[in-house]
Amino acid sequence: MIAKRSRPFNDGDFVKECIEIAAKKMCPEAAKKIEKIQLNRMTIQRQIMSLSALDESTDISSTAQLLIFIRGVTQDFEVLEELLGMCSLKGVQTRGVDILNVLLDECSKTNLDLSKLSGVATDGAPSMIGVRLVTLLKKHLQEKNMNAEDLMQFHCIIHQEALCSKKIEFQNVMKVVVSTVNFIKSRGLNHRQLKQFLDDIEREYGDLLYYTELTLQII
Numbered sequence: 001m002i003a004k005r006s007r008p009f010n011d012g013d014f015v016k017e018c019i020e021i022a023a024k025k026m027c028p029e030a031a032k033k034i035e036k037i038q039l040n041r042m043t044i045q046r047q048i049m050s051l052s053a054l055d056e057s058t059d060i061s062s063t064a065q066l067l068i069f070i071r072g073v074t075q076d077f078e079v080l081e082e083l084l085g086m087c088s089l090k091g092v093q094t095r096g097v098d099i100l101n102v103l104l105d106e107c108s109k110t111n112l113d114l115s116k117l118s119g120v121a122t123d124g125a126p127s128m129i130g131v132r133l134v135t136l137l138k139k140h141l142q143e144k145n146m147n148a149e150d151l152m153q154f155h156c157i158i159h160q161e162a163l164c165s166k167k168i169e170f171q172n173v174m175k176v177v178v179s180t181v182n183f184i185k186s187r188g189l190n191h192r193q194l195k196q197f198l199d200d201i202e203r204e205y206g207d208l209l210y211y212t213e214l215t216l217q218i219i
Helices: 013-026 030-034 041-047 094-108 134-142 157-165 168-184 188-200
Strands: 052-056 064-073 081-088 119-122 150-155
Touching: 052 119, 064 094, 081 094, 094 134, 168 188
Parallel strands: 119 150
Antiparallel strands: 052 064, 064 081
């Protein structure tokens, strides 16, 4: 139900608490068994099977657009990520089976070998998760004698991040950033370790600057 209603994973704790209260009032003998049910955030995340590197949105003409991205590793062990295609779902419903058909058609056009598929990520749309797209995609892989059990599954949190940005004040974010910069700059060892870490992951960077609330005015 959490996946179908597109609710946050940590709602599982609240749901369990409600069930426990109801059980103690209506069925006391089952209260102990209900307490053993695991509905924490990590358990919910593992149970919800979210597949496909897909994101489905609607444009100004109310036509659903399906974006499909692909990430792979070359023979030289370079990680590449490209937009596989943007598919219009005009005249097509956005059920799990419809999205799966569009995905398979796009993969067929580009001659992608699904037997090499190792992981899939989706947004939190109801048609992308649960028994819809997830089960259908796994069933398709199994019908083609492909291994679907070891498929890594990821849930994109960009929608949750957008909601957080509307609630969290900018000053709260600045406090974390300022304290982090001060911690790194306060000791030479911390500063050197950060630079070494960035070098190890081959990232371009500049030096950190202290934050100050004072402004200079020239009269």
